[in-house]
Amino acid sequence: MEHTERPEVTTGTTTSKPPTQNPLLADGTLDYRLTDLSLIRDEHWLPALEAGMAAQRTAVEAIARDDSPASVASVLHPLGLSHRLLSRVERAFSCMFSVHATPERQQVQQKLAQQLAGHRDWLTLHPGLFRRLSALKSALTEGQTSATPEQRRMLEKTLDEARGAGAGLDEATQEQLRAINLELTAVETAYEQLQRHEAAAHAAYFADLSELEGLGDQELAAAEAAAREAGHSRGALLPLNLPVQQGPLEKMTRRSARRRLHQASIARGTLTDAQGRTTNQIGAQIAVLRARRARMLGFEHHLDSVLPSRTAQDRASIDAMLRTIADGARVRLDTEIQSLHEAGVLDAGAHEADRSEDDRADSTAELQPWDISFGFAAVTRQRSSDSSTNPAQPAAASSAEDVPVEEALRQVFDAASRLYGITVVERHDLPSFAPGARSFEVFERSAEQRPQAGIGLFLLDLYARPSKSGGAWMNSFSVASTLTGSSPVVINALNITAPAPGEEAALTPSAMRTLFHEFGHALHGLLAEAEFEELSGTAVPRDNVEFPSQVNEIFQELFSGGLADAGQQPAEEDLWGKGLSTFEHVAAVVLDLAWHTLSVEEAEAAAKDPEGFSEAALIAWGLDHPLVPPRYGTGFFKHIFAGSGYAAGYYSYLWAQVLAADASQWYREQLSQQDGSGGPDGARPSDEVLAAAGTHVRRELLARGNTRDPLESYRISFGRDPEMRALLRQLGL
Structure with a gap:
């Protein structure tokens, strides 16, 4: 991690401006227009949201009334500026709520979600706005006005979203769609809140x-x-x-x-909310509503309704990918579980304390689902040990693999610096956005290796807390946009165990990989260059957004002996556990697609027995393993039921893995050119090779975001279409 003194640069600071009574109603007073989050109170959110919606409504009505010839200046630009306040409030609340969902904020979330759902319907279904957008498209087609490629893409995206929301349908159908959208928002919020409560309970x-x-x-x-x-x-x-x-x-x-x-x-999915519903039942209700909405829009099911905004061509291409991976993962998992039996991990781990009458079943040699994680970790330690050790004693063996937090951050930031020419400097003067969170500023690095121009802020919240969402994620307080003049302020949140007082936390190899992954998302936002916020950085199709973050994971290898040779199958010890992780992942993907490829009638039938439907879906794919349940069950599948972002889109992680594996192959090919053999003797690749490759990818892919077709950016960056072979090789399939 860089400890360079922060240079004096102009970054949009407006500290001379006194804060308003509601700090959300004006541009932030900190660097990069960040609001001083310590000044925000729960009572500020709703008034600021309402002010933001009112401002956008006023601007949109003015666009709709305008009878001048349609142009970018009269339609797209005022539309892109109309949501500045609303976007600031939405983004800030999303960031703050995800890391610290107090009971008060949960109440605010319910009201915010309902009001925003109604406002989005008003916006996307506004007939006057749709008329002006259509007029601009006609003017461009007829050569009556001009637009840049990014502006044309923004117009097409906005029109597609309007049509996907029901613009152009009769008024009665639009009213039904509005009602469904409001109900969906309510049940998605109910799912999220019950899932969060149940995790604690x-x-x-x-x-x-x-x-x-x-x-x-x-x-x-x-x-x-x-x-x-x-x-x-x-x-x-x-x-x-x-x-x-x-x-x-x-x-x-x-x-x-x-x-x-x-x-x-x-056991999650068994508690009930105030209406007597479990998360299993709420999830099924969500699937029914999404199926009804898809039918109103003219689609067979929910997946078909969202595919136009994805990079996957059709369901058949998704199924073909899944079938190949699922079949291979099943075979590898069976082999891995046989290895657990042969290793005798349960005999080594047996305890007399487990031999009570109540726990007699736990002292047998028969593997149970609760033995799987322990067994895989034990065999990993057993195989990596130079001498015969007791695999039931994990602490000493695994501690050497853990990386102290400061060293972990140094590695993550150093990799980004060598690849993309940036410098990351900690800021101790900025107020924290969550308990224990840290702030960093990101700079361009000059030829003299010193920080130069400021790019944005990176905020990091590492430690778990009861009020925090589970898992790990990236979010943004603001994104790069030349139209709105905003700069990126992004967050990464993880859920690692907080250290004891006076001690330093350490990251397991898995947590270290997660840190590299999430910082890949952060880089996608930090290095973005776009005119419109809606196309900036991570605002790419859902099944493309995970790609840059998965590519960033490979650079963890730079600090563990160098990168493997291009085209080489990983060593068998490096493939250990790939069957398990891939199997449980594919099983979760199948559950998602099963719920979101139902007709209305099929969804209503499935909702009568959500658990039975989920089980049948896994059986149909041969993924009903007695020892390995899906990574997420219907009752705790936040990705697809607590919001619509990953609904019918959890396959995106595997789809992105195809891209990432192929891109990783390209990086290995570039790095192998330094000595013709991929870097023998475990040598780290040279800075020159890394910088050349990283500069190219930064310019042609990360900076581009959704300003052009992401698959076109992929082809330009890596010189080819992605293929599955690299992923199958990485997974040992």
């Missing part, structure tokens, strides 16, 4: 710390602190993260304790 409590044998001191201290925060006078509490496989399972040596934690994880 099902957290596994252990009165006796000895039950958690195998966890490190830092993890135990965090679990004890979580228990105190939850009101327990003693013992430890293990909160649940989103995926079904909970992280502590890898180290917990007592099978009875592992069983309790695993069963708590899969």
